[in-house]
Amino acid sequence: MVVLGVAIWFSQREDTPGGPSTGTATAADVQRARDELARLVVAPEDTGKPYDRDDWPHWVSQGDGCDTREEALKLQGTAVTTGAACKITSGSWTSRYDGLVITDSTKTDLDHVVPLAEANRSGTRGWTKKQRQAFANDLDQLLVVSASSNRSKGDQDPARWLPDAAYSCDYAVRWVDVKSKYALTVDQAEHEALNSLLLRCPR
Numbered sequence: 001m002v003v004l005g006v007a008i009w010f011s012q013r014e015d016t017p018g019g020p021s022t023g024t025a026t027a028a029d030v031q032r033a034r035d036e037l038a039r040l041v042v043a044p045e046d047t048g049k050p051y052d053r054d055d056w057p058h059w060v061s062q063g064d065g066c067d068t069r070e071e072a073l074k075l076q077g078t079a080v081t082t083g084a085a086c087k088i089t090s091g092s093w094t095s096r097y098d099g100l101v102i103t104d105s106t107k108t109d110l111d112h113v114v115p116l117a118e119a120n121r122s123g124t125r126g127w128t129k130k131q132r133q134a135f136a137n138d139l140d141q142l143l144v145v146s147a148s149s150n151r152s153k154g155d156q157d158p159a160r161w162l163p164d165a166a167y168s169c170d171y172a173v174r175w176v177d178v179k180s181k182y183a184l185t186v187d188q189a190e191h192e193a194l195n196s197l198l199l200r201c202p203r
Contacts, residue, residue, distance in 0.1 A: 025169040030201045033173040036180035037194055043185040045121040051155075055129065056116045058136035068137040069110050076144045077105075096170070097149035097163035109150035113141045113171070114178045117155035122184035141178045157186075159193040169201035 062071040066086035073088050074080050080091035088105040095102060102108050114122075116136060124132070135141075153161050158175060162168050172194055179186060186194070 025173045025201060027202045029173050030169065030198055030203055033176040034195070034198050037176050037186075037191065037198065040176070040179055040191070041123070041183075041185045042188055042191050043123070045187050046123060046125055046185075047121060049120065049125050051117040051120040053116065055120075055132055056136040057129070057133040058116075059110075060133065060137050062137075062139075068139065068142070072110050072139055072142045072144055073105050073108065075139065093144045095146035095149055096143060096167040097145045097153070099164060099166065100146040100149070102144075102146060107147065108144050109147045111143050111145045111150045111153065112136070113143060113174050114184065115153075115155040118157055119182070119184060122179070122186070124182075124184065135182060138178075140181070141174070157190045157193075158197065159187075159189040162197070168197060172197045172201065 059067045059069045062068055064086065066074070066082075070082070070086045070088060073091070073093070074082065074086075077088075077091040077093045081089045083089045091103070091105060093102045093105070093108055094100070095108075097111075112119075119135060124135075127135075149163065153163075158172060163171050176194060176198075178184070
């Protein structure tokens with residue numbers, strides 16, 4: 001079976017002189033993100049509950065024999081083919097964090113735009129395991145990226161890490177969208193970094 005890749009949020013434009021590239025983020029996207037950012041609660045990170053990855057079950061079934069990782073690879077790749085039990089057999093993927101083109105699915109990482117450890121520090125202490133599982137498997141906030149860029153990012157927020165300039169505006173918009181969708185908090189440095197970046201994106 002062949003599944004053609006979906007290009008939502010993933011195409012790039014050339015860098016904008018004097019500022020970050022817009023990628024696919026439109027002026028309306030940026031304005032929405034700025035409005036959402038203004039409504040987010042600014043609070044110190046909650047470090048009282050240590051992060052445990054097992055508390056955030058991920059790569060659950062998405063139907064048709066595919067788990068979350070396989071579904072993301074199908075959606076975000078080009079000319080993706082699958083075999084038995086939804087095993088990815090071929091395709092190509094462009095890592096938006098660094099522009100690397102990957103043709104072996106086993107060499108890709110599936111990154112949470114807002115890392116699980118970051119979510120753990122952002123007002124989710126009272127969440128149930130079911131809520132944490134939903135967040136960990138939300139395809140809206142998962143990106144197929146290179147392993148090296150994912151390792152570089154780790155669990156850092158935009159005050160400490162950003163992808164290549166070609167995707168920086170899209171990344172900021174998407175980060176704010178996720179934090180808004182789940183009513184997560186932002187710390188002061190994170191808020192300032194996002195606000196500064198969004199001010200330099202298309203308006």
